[in-house]
Amino acid sequence: MDAAIKVENLKKSYGNITVLNDVNISVKRGEVFGLLGANGAGKSTAIECILGTRKPDKGRVRILGMDPAEDRKKLFENVGVQFQESSCQDNILVSELCEETQCLYKDTADYKALLGQFGLSEKIKSPVSALSGGQKQRLFIVLSLIPNPKVVFLDELTTGLDTKARRDVWKCLSQLKEKGLTIFLTSHFMDEVEALCDKIMILKKGNAVFSGTIKEAVENSPYKNFEDVYLWYAEEETADENI
Numbered sequence: 736m737d738a739a740i741k742v743e744n745l746k747k748s749y750g751n752i753t754v755l756n757d758v759n760i761s762v763k764r765g766e767v768f769g770l771l772g773a774n775g776a777g778k779s780t781a782i783e784c785i786l787g788t789r790k791p792d793k794g795r796v797r798i799l800g801m802d803p804a805e806d807r808k809k810l811f812e813n814v815g816v817q818f819q820e821s822s823c824q825d826n827i828l829v830s831e832l833c834e835e836t837q838c839l840y841k842d843t844a845d846y847k848a849l850l851g852q853f854g855l856s857e858k859i860k861s862p863v864s865a866l867s868g869g870q871k872q873r874l875f876i877v878l879s880l881i882p883n884p885k886v887v888f889l890d891e892l893t894t895g896l897d898t899k900a901r902r903d904v905w906k907c908l909s910q911l912k913e914k915g916l917t918i919f920l921t922s923h924f925m926d927e928v929e930a931l932c933d934k935i936m937i938l939k940k941g942n943a944v945f946s947g948t949i950k951e952a953v954e955n956s957p958y959k960n961f962e963d964v965y966l967w968y969a970e971e972e973t974a975d976e977n978i
């Protein structure tokens with residue numbers, strides 16, 4: 736079966752600084768893939784190049800067999816995207832924003848059910864500007880799921896959420912995964928990565944320093960705790976120095 740997401744030899748530089756250096760990614764349908772790395776490692780740039788919103792210098796990308804630069808319309812009927820920062824009109828209500836999003840697609844999920852799953856039913860008539868940071872974050876995940884996507888990209892999906900909200904989001908995403916959703920996420924929380932990801936890639940200054948399962952990452956390092964393992968791959972200094 737074709738990979739849901741296939742990235743070959745992706746390269747991107749800003750001026751003479753290489754931000755992505757020959758990155759190769761393959762995500763199967765129904766898998767949860769985590770792209771990890773320190774601030775500035777190149778994760779957001781990779782997502783933007785994969786989605787075709789930023790032009791890579793080199794490389795080939797296919798999502799559900801489609802070229803994101805050429806098949807934009809068809810692709811975005813099947814792909815949901817939640818970015819780190821999303822902007823919308825100041826006074827728009829949660830229900831209005833969901834309805835506006837729904838109008839853009841043919842086949843959509845029931846947004847009221849999604850708001851319920853993500854703990855936002857009571858906020859349906861609130862202005863988006865009156866939501867807390869964590870509530871907004873959950874709303875943007877809901878918006879990414881409205882197109883009933885086969886693949887969803889979630890950039891730092893639980894940054895700003897409290898402990899209970901994070902757990903609730905994990906549960907919702909696990910349920911969606913069981914229904915066959917392919918998830919591409921970035922995260923700085925290793926407990927989250929362990930709870931959700933089937934496969935990971937660790938980027939260090941644009942280079943993939945590890946690609947595989949969490950179990951393989953642990954086995955190929957001197958550490959047992961996944962956060963130590965991650966730091967060992969991702970950072971200049973050793974994990975010991977961070978304890």
Ligand SMILES: Nc1ncnc2c1ncn2[C@@H]1O[C@H](COP(=O)(O)OP(=O)(O)OP(=O)(O)O)[C@@H](O)[C@H]1O
Nearest residue numbers: 749750754772773774775776777778779780781819
């Ligand atoms: N438009 C741009 N012009 C020049 N440099 C850029 C641009 N966008 C990003 N960069 C640089 O590219 C590098 C990678 O940035 P990117 O946002 O992809 O990192 P990231 O891994 O997503 O970081 P974070 O975890 O902080 O979100 C950084 O050094 C950043 O300063």
